[in-house]
Amino acid sequence: MTDCTYQDCGRPAFARGVCRQHYDQERKFRARPCSIDGCRRASTRKGMCDVHYRADLAKKKPLCTIAGCSAPQKAHGLCDKHYQRKWKHGSADNTRARDWGSREKHPLYKTWTWHKRGVPKTMVQEWADDFWLFVDTVGEKPGENYRLRRHEIAKAIGPDNFFWDEKYVVGDGTAMSREERAAYMREYRKRRPRNVRSTQLKKQYGITLDDWEAMFAAQEGRCAVCGQVEEAERYANLAVDHCHTYGNVRGLLCNSCIRGLGMFRDDPQILEAAAAYLRSKARS
Secondary structure, three states: OOEOOOOOOOOEOOEOOEOHHHHHHHHHHHOOEOOOOOOOOEOOEOOEOHHHHHHHHHHHOOEOOOOOOOOEOOEOOEOHHHHHHHHHHOOOOOOOOOOOOOOOOOOOHHHHHHHHOOOOOOEOHHHHHOHHHHHHHHOOOOOOOEEEEOOOOOOOEEOOEOEEEEOOEOOOOOEOOHHHHHHHHHHHHHHOHHHHHHHHHHHHHOOOHHHHHHHHHHOOOEOOOOOOEOOOOOOOOOEEEEOOOOOOEEEEEOHHHHHHHHHOOOOHHHHHHHHHHHHHHOOO
């Protein structure tokens, strides 16, 4: 194989006695300029440079068969956008919802998602399914310092069970900072422990502290499962047991029993199987 005829090149010849680099340089030098006005690139095909040749080729292609699309076809009668969409989603139609992107930017979107994600479910199904119905019903947020709350804690938030409440405001209407609110609540819990406990029970289980005390008295201060005696002054000793499916309160249990029911997933069949297992393994 001969070397390039250019002086001091040293690369092997590609064609016409010169290497590939010098061959391309000579080809461009001999080529006519692009026929498009203002273009200084050398012509490669049909008197045009590569850029203008591809642009001219795209103009001559038939348009996409999708109504309203003016892009040239790429394959199967579709432009690149609709072809890729059909390849990924199985349809050339737009699969996005009409309100795609607009819900996330709405000022009430975070409020809606917060209540929608409540466990147990704290939003009625009609609001959970339709964000815009939720927006039309609750209206605009009165101010940045407001939050959406429920009149009845035991019921899901809905068209007949909501109101806007101002955050960090005490009974006399004085606005407080987050730190002042935290200090105020600490003092409030010390002054009114029964009110705080009753509010917690109402929010979590739909019962008041009076209801809890009536259940405690009916069970004679004993766990409804194992019969362990608890002190009436320590309200946290007997925990409220409720159905996770329907939400109804079943009774008061000690910490061990209520954990045990949870571990057995509140399934009577599993508990019966566990009891049968213990009996079968008991020593005679």
